[in-house]
Amino acid sequence: MARQAARRSRSPRDVPLYEMVDSIVRKRLVENVYPPGAMLPSEMQLAKELGVSQGTVRRALDGLVAEGLVVRRQGLGTFVSEMEDRRSLFLFFNMVAHDGRQEMPAARLIEAVDGQATDIEARKLAITVGSPVRRLTRLRLFRERPTIVERLVVSEAVLPGLARHAPPPDHLFRYYETEYRVTVVEADESLRAASVTEEEADLLDMPVGAPLLEIDRVAYAMNRRPVEWRVSLCDTSGHDYRIDRG
Template identity: 40%
Template sequence: MPKTPAPLYEQIRQLIVAALAAGEWRPGDMLPSEAALAQRFGASPGTVRRALDELTAENLVERRQGSGTFVSTHSAPRQQFRFLRLVADDGEQGFTRELLGCRRMRATAAIAHALGLRAAEPVIEVRRLLHRRGRPVVLDELWLPERHFEGLSADVLAQHPGTLYALFETRFGVHMVRAEEKLRAVAAAPEVAALLRVGEGEPLLCVERLAYTYGDRPVEFRRGFYYTSSDHYSNELN
């Protein structure tokens, strides 16, 4: 049985995503008007508007009243902590960051499988602590395919004042568009306990994240250990 073609708005959505992946419009850039896109794709403005509605729902683009439609960027204040769901019970915002290390290594079997890499392909490992209220609350360990992040080093990380995802898109052209997470409760292992300044065996929240760029390509595997005595994991379900 022949495959039913996707609706026109979905075809246009896919074409716009392909243009974003190709770098035609960079994070923070303004897209052409709906009329211009309609002319480009041979469709009505209403069909283009629906495609943009889908992209807005996916956080790939952002509509700004009276200004137009822009490619989402992790440099924007409202996007900076989009994937970090640890919220302070007292409402305190933000973290200070402490880099523990950045090194090149061969991917373990688990990392290679998660990122779709060949066995032992080079990856870059970054380890850091996030502090709030003068104490560490998150131990982050993340692994990135070296072929997408060549030149990433401790010096590069130290010189960047913003979030990691903002650095990835501005310096390496890798824009994280979505992520999948797995959460489980774990007992603090000795090294983790020492870094987070908690007792060995104390309960922590372990969050494993696989982040994707355009085209559903996995480009970051991350494991975070969260100390939640004064913070909680928050997620809005629709």
């Protein structure tokens, strides 16, 4: 019966049912029909509503779980991920001390100014040149020791008035989610080597010319729209950038 319904509603393209379920649920996540922290309908309820079997709903949810968009709690239900659920504090932060300790650095706001998107900012944020943006500079410290200079740019349209009246908290992604209902789910990073310039020398307490790790990162929301562009200049004399592949 469900099979018949599915067949009737299928386009010649013939996309699997579980993908249809995936995109329906995904859409509701993006549109906050299911807001962060909320419980989704149970697998049986969703199956009934969408006219498919529980197994098919389950398969669709498996994908969303793998992406970290939702989490299952046995005996309780399936819930929309909040930032904490996604080990996201560390998902996007990979500096590990040489002794193996992984700790979150504090953030000190150095500067926050308005501006108009330059060519490269516009390209990174997928907005038009000249659009209003905000530019923040922050210094990050591990155990009081300045280690990273962080320059970030966001579009006023997406995150209006960011840090205009008060310094934002250390964990910006969580702040975006609770304050702006913008959930970062993905990021592309480019790493290069750079050298300390006069600008950063006193902030980081390093000599001009010393080597730095430069991390250029664009973060994306669930709908694949860019949320922020961030360039981090890291002193790696005490910390590594760690990646586990495979």
